[in-house]
Amino acid sequence: MNYYQLTPDVIADALLSAGIHVDSGLMALNSYENRVYRFKSDTDGPLVAKFYRPERWNLQQIQEEHDFLFASAKAGVRVAVPMIREHSSVFSYQNMLFAVWPAISGRQLEADNLDQLEAFGEQIGRLHQVGASVTLQHRPRLTTDDYLLRSREVLLQKALIPKKLRGEFFKRLDTVITRACALYQPKKQLTIHCDCHASNVLWNDGPWLLDFDDCRTGPAVQDVWMMLSGSRQEQLMQLDTLLAGYENIREFDVAELALIEPLRAMRIVNYMAWLAARWSDPAFPLNFPWFNTEDYWLQQIGVLTEQLQNLNAPPLSLTSWN
Structure with missing residues (x-):
């Protein structure tokens, strides 16, 4: 899979390989280091998928990020945790690593408030x-x-x-x-x-x-x-x-x-x-x-x-x- 030319069909196929359906609204979000997309799944609701830039983080490093999120959420920190499928939160499709989170809605924090x-x-x-x-x-x-x-x-x-x-x-x-x-x-x-x-x-x-x-x-x-x-x-x-x-x-x-x-x-x-x-x-x-x-x-x-x-x-x- 060409990281620089992720098409909607390829994204949908990658997500489907993890048992996640894209039902509507596939939209690229404002991210440059990775490729990040928001979409809706009729089964799982609004979701965000992140396709990790090749050669930046390896599987173990990505898993450490996820483990930190799981531990933080368990301790009551307001963070979104990645979805798990078949005991894994990091998925692979055609040598591309990706993960999926529930979409969090809200407005940007006002740093002067x-x-x-x-x-x-x-x-x-x-x-x-x-x-x-x-x-x-x-x-x-x-x-x-x-x-x-x-x-x-x-x-x-x-x-x-x-x-x-x-x-x-x-x-x-x-x-x-x-x-x-x-x-x-x-x-x-x-x-x-x-x-x-x-x-x-x-x-x-x-x-x-x-x-x-x-x-x-x-x-x-x-x-x-x-x-x-x-x-x-x-x-x-x-x-x-x-x-x-x-x-x-x-x-x-x-x-x-x-x-x-x-x-x-x-x-x-x-x-x-x-x-x-x-x-x-x-x-x-x-x-x-x-x-x-x-x-x-x-x-x-x-x-x-x-x-x-x-x-x-x-x-x-x-x-x-x-």
Whole structure:
């Protein structure tokens, strides 16, 4: 099966091989790393199928994601768990791995809504309570080697940076990498969501945590900082509210707040490298036409300059807020 040309007939045949019928509404959802489709089954209701990108995660790594979801749901975390057929939640069709979930309806969590933010914090606390007891054997850790050093190599080899900007770009990039590597020294790590931003949380009588495709071992603060936005004072208010919910469930180590800016740097650099690495996928030039333009790389030089300032600034501290 050609991953880049999944037709409705092929999708339906793959799902049927797992005993799941597509009865109506097959629709591609906004996902680029994997191929994700929503549809309705008369037997099982609204469902979402994810076809995993080849050579990204192996079967054992995908199964660890699913096992974490099952353990989290059992502990009362609001997550959707994949469907099981014949004792398996990971299916294969023509060497393509895929899984199916019940569709969760709702609206995107409002990160500036303090009531919603506190409820989200409580769910992340519950998730981390599970993550502290679930050890991943096959999935990687959240490291600077992967997110910064490997990403630099990808950008060096695959990014189409204009020659006149290349020297300045890598000069700024290397300065950010050096500083972020020095600051990123997590002391405690557990199994985390790892990509926990507002688009991966739906609100329906409370928050639902979605899309655990990136889950791995890392510091707890990684599942917190992407919900913060606005001025420093606004972020402190949001953080105070979120952690009030979190600490209803488990203690949060405030020393981890010093990891926020190196984690932000890791996300910025990894995102650039992700686009460069996936540029041969036909979906990427179509959906990210601004990437690899001169304006884009000029903007990234500015982003790296600003991020270096953030890395050199004092970290967020709840002491100054309270």
